[in-house]
Amino acid sequence: MTASQVIFYILSAFILGTAVLSVTTAKIFRSAIWLLFSLIGVAGLYFWLEVEFIAAVQIVVYVGGIVVLIIFSIFLTQQSGKEMLKASMLRNIASILSVLFGFALTYNLIYNNNFQAKDKPFDWTVNKIGTQMLETGENGYALPFEVVSILLLAAMVGCIVIAIKSKPEEKNG
Amino acid sequence: MPSLENIANNIHQWLNNNFGAPWPMLIEFAIVGLCIIGLFAMLGLVLIMMERKVSAWMQLRLGPNRVGPVGMFQTAADTLKLIVKEGMTPAGADKFLFNLAPFIVMIIAMVIMAPLMFAKGLQMWDVNIGVLFFTAISSVSVIGILMAGWASNNKYSLLGAMRSGAQIVSYELSAGFAILAIVILTGDLKISTIVNSQADGWWIFKGHLPIWIAFVIFMIAVTAETNRAPFDLAEAESELTAGFHTEYSGMKFALFFLAEYVNIFVVCALGATLFLGGWQPLHFGTDTQFNQWMDYIPSSLWFMGKTFFLIFVIMWFRWTFPRLRIDQLLNLEWKYLLPISMINLLLVTLMAIMGWHF
Amino acid sequence: MFLVNYIKDVLSGIKSLATGMKVTGWYALHHRKEKITQQYPDNKDTLVLPERFRGEVVMPHDEHNEHACTGCTACELACPNATIKIVTKFDIQPDGKKKKAIDKFVYHLELCTFCNLCIEACPTDAIKMAQTFEHSVFDRTNLTKILNKPGSKIREGIE
The missing domain is CATH 1.20.5 (Single alpha-helices involved in coiled-coils or other helix-helix interfaces)
Structure with missing residues (x-):
């Protein structure tokens, strides 16, 4: 086993272990923290694959953005420090089954399709990603990029509309 | 002349000649780790001393002056006191997270140092994404603060943590825009490329007014991101006793305290790298006597000098301005800094396209 | 606009x-x-304190070990926070008469605010403010002082 494989297995064990802890722990805040560690582990896996840009984006979006939002909403709920109720037996069985089915599906896909490892090093630079993102020709992502931007813009405008204070009529003039 | 670059290269050569495959790398890891821990200890001692002296001078006091010559060993004595103090864990606290939080904050402050270029050719990891690495990792540090605030089981700590979270999340935006201004001009995220692009003049001189605006916005945003006064709502001692680290004592408190100062160092080093040319000496024109004199000053001194100048400016802010209210804080970010930095970014882009900068 | x-x-x-x-x-x-702050006065030999500096209450004794306190308790009454406690006794005088005198002049330095009211109140100028300023001790009981020296008595002619 090479050093690279050892690192891979350590990272995978870290991701899976913290993921299991995140769904089994009794305190909701701790579960958010375990989720955070799991996501950091995924970012570590990207660093191991030497795709630093994706790793940084993983950290910015998931760790710095989504987990912080989750933690904020936990803080704003009542009784965030209390232990959660034990899940019922039926729920436990159902979740274990769904995990098994998901695993079986993924394993089946990987086993049957026989993905080949690429020999030559993965070529990426930020410049290349940027150019391809705004390219209109073949393999360009200009259209999806713009569509996603418009979606995000619409979401932001919607947020502002919901959050805006409606002023009394006489003060508008 | 022996430079840090040569020393680092010689060690690398020597290790590669004398050891088998994985060992040079592991030994280099160990050396770099030791250097970073040493740097941390030194930064803690020096910056806290500097803060106390600067604050004393600005308030017409003398500052610490009893322990050692002009009080230089005061912080060492304080550290010794903190080491022997008992690290209490309050009864209702979530013990695991409570004890984990200071280490998270500390580790993040360590990791964030990796791409910094301390002198010519002296860099731990010239990662491709450079400045993006800074913004990515620094966004994690808020988690440590939230964790500390929640695990303390204390309403002041929780309030401090929430304020800190809101503050860091919002000021990250304008700091990011200010960094992007330089990225647009350089065309690369790599720290070494950014530093090399300033060999013929620092960006603050080459970039006209938009870069000045970006620099001011950057300084304001990083002051807020490191929870320093006037943006120290997270630990506002008159309202929340000490915010998220109210319940911490002994070495665990010292880790938070140290992490704050190391974060200041890191953001100031980043500011010096982006705007003030990193280790590049000050040059005017080409081939003048002045330039040659400037080249005699070692590059590490240039880097440290610029960084400590920016640290002094941030301390100057702290001891001049009163603390902002939370609504003023959010107004400043969302109504002033963000729109201005967005328009500024457009100006910088125009400048880069038209080639108006030097 | x-x-x-x-x-x-x-x-x-x-x-x-x-x-x-x-x-x-x-x-x-x-x-x-x-700079507007003062250093701690380390120069004990050349140190000149202002005349009206109030360090602690002392009772001056002359060379015959005599003081001027009659035990009238005016200072005890004047003290706003019960710093002074005077324990009196009755001396038998040569002519057989009893005369009121102080047994112990107890002074609690830890309670004193150095307001000078006791010195103002004293009719015989028996107590005054000293210029000492290093009052820290390791045991709190050391701050409770008895101002009259053992075996001292009141000076002749003071009523």
């Missing part, structure tokens, strides 16, 4: 911040001349 006001707002904000920074920056550069 909005834009003009906005820009004016930003510029005036920057100007006011710069004014503040100028003040503290000037102080930082001139802290040696302008």
Whole structure:
């Protein structure tokens, strides 16, 4: 086993272990923290694959953005420090089954399709990603990029509309 | 002349000649780790001393002056006191997270140092994404603060943590825009490329007014991101006793305290790298006597000098301005800094396209 | 119009911040001349304290081990926070008469606010303020002092 494989297995064990802890722990805040560690582990896996840009984006979006939002909403709920109720037996069985089915599906896909490892090093630079993102020709992502931007813009405008204070009529003039 | 670059290269050569495959790398890891821990200890001692002296001078006091010559060993004595103090864990606290939080904050402050270029050719990891690495990792540090605030089981700590979270999340935006201004001009995220692009003049001189605006916005945003006064709502001692680290004592408190100062160092080093040319000496024109004199000053001194100048400016802010209210804080970010930095970014882009900068 | 006001707002904000920074920056550069704090007086030999400096209450005794306190408790009554407690006794005089005198003049330094009211109240100028200032001790009981020296008595002719 090479050093690279050892690192891979350590990272995978870290991701899976913290993921299991995140769904089994009794305190909701701790579960958010375990989720955070799991996501950091995924970012570590990207660093191991030497795709630093994706790793940084993983950290910015998931760790710095989504987990912080989750933690904020936990803080704003009542009784965030209390232990959660034990899940019922039926729920436990159902979740274990769904995990098994998901695993079986993924394993089946990987086993049957026989993905080949690429020999030559993965070529990426930020410049290349940027150019391809705004390219209109073949393999360009200009259209999806713009569509996603418009979606995000619409979401932001919607947020502002919901959050805006409606002023009394006489003060508008 | 022996430079840090040569020393680092010689060690690398020597290790590669004398050891088998994985060992040079592991030994280099160990050396770099030791250097970073040493740097941390030194930064803690020096910056806290500097803060106390600067604050004393600005308030017409003398500052610490009893322990050692002009009080230089005061912080060492304080550290010794903190080491022997008992690290209490309050009864209702979530013990695991409570004890984990200071280490998270500390580790993040360590990791964030990796791409910094301390002198010519002296860099731990010239990662491709450079400045993006800074913004990515620094966004994690808020988690440590939230964790500390929640695990303390204390309403002041929780309030401090929430304020800190809101503050860091919002000021990250304008700091990011200010960094992007330089990225647009350089065309690369790599720290070494950014530093090399300033060999013929620092960006603050080459970039006209938009870069000045970006620099001011950057300084304001990083002051807020490191929870320093006037943006120290997270630990506002008159309202929340000490915010998220109210319940911490002994070495665990010292880790938070140290992490704050190391974060200041890191953001100031980043500011010096982006705007003030990193280790590049000050040059005017080409081939003048002045330039040659400037080249005699070692590059590490240039880097440290610029960084400590920016640290002094941030301390100057702290001891001049009163603390902002939370609504003023959010107004400043969302109504002033963000729109201005967005328009500024457009100006910088125009400048880069038209080639108006030097 | 909005834009003009906005820009004016930003510029005036920057100007006011710069004014503040100028003040503290000037102080930082001139802290040696302008400093307003005093160092701890280490120069014990040459130290000159102001005449009216109030360190602690003492009772001066002359060379015959005599003081001027009659035990009238005026100081005890004048003290706002019960710093002074006078224990009196009755001396048998040569002519057989009893005379009131002090047994112990108890002074609680830890309670004293150095307000000088006891010295003002004393009709015979038996107590005065000393100029000492290093009062810290390791045990709190050391701060409770008995001001009259053992075996001392009241000076002749003071009523």
